[in-house]
Amino acid sequence: MFGPNLDVALTEVEAHPSAIMSFFVPASSTALVYAFCAILATLLLFFIVKLCTHRAQFIRMKRQGLPMPPYNPILGHLPVVINVMSSIPRDSHNQYLPGLLRRAYPDLGPNFYMDTWPFGSPVLFICEPIALHQITQEHSLPKHPDLREFLRPLASGLDIVTMEGQQWKTWRNIFNPGFSLAHLMTLTPLIINETAILCDILKERAEEGKIFAMKSLTDRWTMDIIGNVVLETNLNTQRADNPMVNALKRQIRWLVFGSKLNPWERWHPFRSLVHRYCSHQINSYINADLDRHIANLRLDTNTTSKSIVGLAMQTYLAGDTSRKSIDDTFRVFALSQIKQFLFSGHDTTSSTMCYIFYVLSMHPGIKQCVEDEHNRLLGPTLESKSSRIQEKPYLLNQLPYTTAVLKETMRLYPVASSLRGGEPGFCVRDPEGRSLPTDGFLVWAVSQPLHRDPNYWVRPETFIPDRWLVGPDDPLYPIKGAWRPFEYGPRNCIGQELAMMELKVAMVFVLHTFDVEVAYAQFDLENPKNPNTVSGERAYQLTLAGPSDGLPCKVKPKQATA
Numbered sequence: 001m002f003g004p005n006l007d008v009a010l011t012e013v014e015a016h017p018s019a020i021m022s023f024f025v026p027a028s029s030t031a032l033v034y035a036f037c038a039i040l041a042t043l044l045l046f047f048i049v050k051l052c053t054h055r056a057q058f059i060r061m062k063r064q065g066l067p068m069p070p071y072n073p074i075l076g077h078l079p080v081v082i083n084v085m086s087s088i089p090r091d092s093h094n095q096y097l098p099g100l101l102r103r104a105y106p107d108l109g110p111n112f113y114m115d116t117w118p119f120g121s122p123v124l125f126i127c128e129p130i131a132l133h134q135i136t137q138e139h140s141l142p143k144h145p146d147l148r149e150f151l152r153p154l155a156s157g158l159d160i161v162t163m164e165g166q167q168w169k170t171w172r173n174i175f176n177p178g179f180s181l182a183h184l185m186t187l188t189p190l191i192i193n194e195t196a197i198l199c200d201i202l203k204e205r206a207e208e209g210k211i212f213a214m215k216s217l218t219d220r221w222t223m224d225i226i227g228n229v230v231l232e233t234n235l236n237t238q239r240a241d242n243p244m245v246n247a248l249k250r251q252i253r254w255l256v257f258g259s260k261l262n263p264w265e266r267w268h269p270f271r272s273l274v275h276r277y278c279s280h281q282i283n284s285y286i287n288a289d290l291d292r293h294i295a296n297l298r299l300d301t302n303t304t305s306k307s308i309v310g311l312a313m314q315t316y317l318a319g320d321t322s323r324k325s326i327d328d329t330f331r332v333f334a335l336s337q338i339k340q341f342l343f344s345g346h347d348t349t350s351s352t353m354c355y356i357f358y359v360l361s362m363h364p365g366i367k368q369c370v371e372d373e374h375n376r377l378l379g380p381t382l383e384s385k386s387s388r389i390q391e392k393p394y395l396l397n398q399l400p401y402t403t404a405v406l407k408e409t410m411r412l413y414p415v416a417s418s419l420r421g422g423e424p425g426f427c428v429r430d431p432e433g434r435s436l437p438t439d440g441f442l443v444w445a446v447s448q449p450l451h452r453d454p455n456y457w458v459r460p461e462t463f464i465p466d467r468w469l470v471g472p473d474d475p476l477y478p479i480k481g482a483w484r485p486f487e488y489g490p491r492n493c494i495g496q497e498l499a500m501m502e503l504k505v506a507m508v509f510v511l512h513t514f515d516v517e518v519a520y521a522q523f524d525l526e527n528p529k530n531p532n533t534v535s536g537e538r539a540y541q542l543t544l545a546g547p548s549d550g551l552p553c554k555v556k557p558k559q560a561t562a
Contacts, residue, residue: 047118054117066436067112069105076115080104089532089548093541095417096534098125099449110453111430113441121146121442124422127449129456129481131428131436135443136489141420143491144442150257153275154343158336160494161344171333172494174315178230178308181497186306188393190228191502192386194221195509197238202514206555211519211526213550214357218350225502226345230338231289232307244285248342251278252544286338287331294326308341309334341495348415349499351546353506355413356405358539358551359463360511361518366405366465367511373401374508382512389505396504404468406503410485411451412463415545418445418487447484448541456482514555523552 055073062071069080084100102108110128121144126132135141148162155162160172177183198221205212220237223245227235235242254274256266293310305311316330317323360367377395378385388395397403422438430436452460456479458467467476486493493499510516520538524531532548534540539547 051117054115054122058113058115058122061113066434067109067430068114069101069108069112071115076117078116078119081114081116088534089540091542091548092532092534093448093543093545095414095446095448095541095545098127098444098446099452102127102449109430109432110450110455111428111436113436122440124428124436124438124441124443126428126443126445127453128431129450129479129484131430132445132450132484133481133488134428135420135438135445136418136487136491139426140489140491141423141426141438141443144419144421146257146442147419150255151340153255153279154251155336155340158333159340160337161340171337174312174319175308175337175494177315178311179494179498183311184229184497184501185393187229188396188501188505189390191225191505192390192509194224194228194238195505196386197221197224198506199509199513201238202510202555203557206514206557209554211523211552211554214354214516214553215350215546215550218353219346221506222346222350222353222502223342226342229498230308230341231286232293232305232310233289244282245342247278247281247285248339251275251282252343252347254278282339283335286335290331290334297326309338312337344416345495345498347544347546349502351415351541351544352406352410352413352499353503354547354551355539356409356503356507357510357516357553358518358547359409359412360405361516363463366463370402370405370507371511373399374512378508382509385508385512389508393501396501399504400469401465402504402507403500404465405507406500407468407483408463408465411457411483412461413541413545414447414451414485415541416485416487416493417447418491419443420445445484445487447487450482450484453482512558514557517554517556519552519554520549522554523549 055076058068058071058076059073062068069077071077072079080101081097084104085097087100088096098112101112101114102110111124111126111131114123114125116123126135142164143162148157151157151159151162160168160175163171198217201217205217217238223237224235227233227237235245237245251274254268254271256268256271290309293305293307293313297305297310297313305314312334313326313330316326360370374385377398378388420443422441422443424439426438427435428438428443450456454460458464458475464476467478470476481488486496518539520531531538532540539551542548
């Protein structure tokens with residue numbers, strides 16, 4: 001029915017099966033097909049060999065008694081990790097993992113290994129202060145290559161978070177003066193101005209009477225502060241969209257860490273294109289600002305800049321008398337640092353501010369104590385508070401109860417951890433006297449499980465600011481090295497003083513003016529779904545450590561806001 005030609009062709013194929021290939025593939029392409037198959041076979045063989053190598057290494061480690069969860073010789077720890085992580089929301093932060101594993105396997109101990117290859121590097125979790133001291137202070141391990149690759153689309157591998165050796169020392173020293181407490185105190189008026197804008201926006205939200213995501217406001221607030229203190233430029237994101245900031249946030253959403261299980265997320269075909277497009281927008285904007293700073297420096301080399309990047313320029317020139325002007329080397333490295341500051345600085349501080357509102361809304365008595373301290377030291381009116389802080393910014397460091405609330409919030413909701421790379425011959429000594437090899441491992445210093453470990457904290461799940469005010473003889477007194485939101489050692493957070501200043505100023509202004517009510521109950525009614533929790537907590541930390549659903553809130557103005 002299909003005609004004699006097709007019948008002849010089929011007959012030929014049946015008589016000569018090898019003709020199938022030549023029927024569909026031209027003879028000239030056959031060699032390419034064979035070559036492609038050979039490449040696939042080679043890759044498969046390489047994968048199998050590497051898989052066997054990884055699994056054999058962990059089997060040997062398990063036989064040696066090194067700590068790890070139950071191990072599958074074929075799948076490694078993937079079944080255990082999948083089972084544990086399936087008990088919490090998919091968008092929750094990975095720092096929950098070691099704590100969940102320890103609860104599932106109580107004999108595991110605070111430091112242990114995990115193998116999820118090929119979906120991630122082999123990991124050594126470090127979750128207790130003695131071992132953490134060893135890898136951050138006693139012998140500061142380098143940052144892991146996975147972290148460098150994660151940040152590379154944003155900072156091109158030239159940021160002080162992932163630099164190493166003399167290069168890191170040089171650029172850390174160049175930017176240190178701008179983050180010194182003495183210099184930051186001079187920038188207090190800028191922080192106050194941006195916080196006043198935040199309060200104006202909160203007043204508008206109060207008049208609307210609707211629920212809103214607090215995280216969206218605090219993100220813009222911190223971004224504007226960083227724009228002012230780092231670049232001395234008004235990004236104005238609190239009141240309008242900024243094209244550079246929009247591109248930065250888009251690029252952050254497209255960053256991917258090497259442990260993604262979803263292959264589409266991990267190897268998205270458009271990721272490289274998105275990063276190139278966003279980088280062009282960000283770089284163009286920041287380079288224009290750098291041009292302005294360079295031009296100002298040429299006009300007057302004796303004027304001390306107030307911006308962090310301006311101080312960095314002066315430090316860079318002072319470090320080498322042969323330099324007569326800012327060169328391309330500074331521009332390339334400064335561009336990477338600025339993007340890193342914008343990324344790291346805005347999200348971490350914003351998330352912590354949200355959690356301060358969260359804990360204080362659940363503890364009105366503690367909130368009142370904070371407000372009473374502000375009134376005693378800074379005066380009863382908003383004007384007196386603003387003027388006193390601007391005249392004497394060091395008063396922000398004389399608020400012990402406010403500082404205690406900040407520290408306790410960061411204990412319960414740490415927003416950062418440290419990813420280090422193991423080294424040949426370097427082992428961590430655990431509390432049981434075992435030597436834990438680090439070579440070839442991602443050594444993950446995780447503060448979240450440590451901050452809630454009953455071996456180091458009395459009533460670890462309870463918000464108790466007084467633990468930061470008692471003496472060493474009190475059971476509440478924190479154990480040395482058990483609180484690590486900014487990490488310790490030479491690679492500690494360069495922006496920690498700025499973060500503490502921002503948070504204290506915001507607490508003074510917002511708590512004086514508004515009552516902030518966390519509104520998860522109403523939000524869940526208006527957005528019907530099964531509300532997600534982690535260990536019963538609705539405000540669990542998301543992938544970038546902020547609160548779930550952006551912390552739904554309502555605000556009410558206080559009666560006396562003078």
